[in-house]
Amino acid sequence: MKQQETIKATDAELEILNILWTHGPCTVRQVHDLLAQHKDAGYTTTLKQMQVMHEKQLLSREAQGKSHLYTAIPSRHMAQGQIVQRVIDSIFNGSAMQLVMQALGNHKPSQKELDMIEEYLNQKKDDMTTSK
Amino acid sequence: MKQQETIKATDAELEILNILWTHGPCTVRQVHDLLAQHKDAGYTTTLKQMQVMHEKQLLSREAQGKSHLYTAIPSRHMAQGQIVQRVIDSIFNGSAMQLVMQALGNHKPSQKELDMIEEYLNQKKDDMTTSK
DNA sequence: ACGAATGTACGACGAATATCGTAATTGCAA
């Protein structure tokens, strides 16, 4: 059911995964052009990177015309979970709450976002009284 | 006012910083012994690492007897902020809230923790109505 | 005062990563 236990990706690889997660399946050219907007690297660099990621089972690919269409294999949600956990373990001494506070503090949440959390909290509380 | 704009530390370095943050100034031996509890590496490895970190201005040091006492230069809080921001940018598409939700979802907060957040939220709301 | 123990300094090495040049391949348009 799980083709992959843990995701091991470098920062550069994360960037590419993020593009794929956001834009759906892409060719190397598309990914590269997006990357090039805020980063400076040659086309073959991106190509090589994606080839390696394909070997590492981070990307699947399918021929399409003369090029390849690449797709992210790990889900964004799964990767997020793992990375968040790693951050918590490494510098938040294992406390997820501290991370939450940090993120909230940094961010100056908008009213709408505060409402979102509140709603979430209320729902959690309901869960607690209803069951368990 | 700020001796350091951005903190660039590898995972291994983060581990060491975390020890220093938690235990306060330490000698190489102390850090190494703590690391050795859940990791396997030689003493000189830790030493070298901390020397490099000293060059990189991640650690300051002070002679103490025959050894050196090392201290983390960046504050834990600052490092947390930067890392959280980087995570948000790289895989949460810039949305701090998504990270918060992910962390909350992962973690199954306790009642006490929920109260903490709620209190925090109320305070935020007060801020919003009082000032600004 | 001297030798063992404990530290530090320094350089080297392997693996992984990032980057790119160049060659081979492929699809398509004329």
Add this chain to the structure above:
DNA sequence: TTGCAATTACGATATTCGTCGTACATTCGT
């Protein structure tokens, strides 16, 4: 069908990171 432009394949190189061996320095107990 043939040539060109785009794409892929395949190393080669540079850099960084983690690791450690070994040499040098210092302290302390006796």
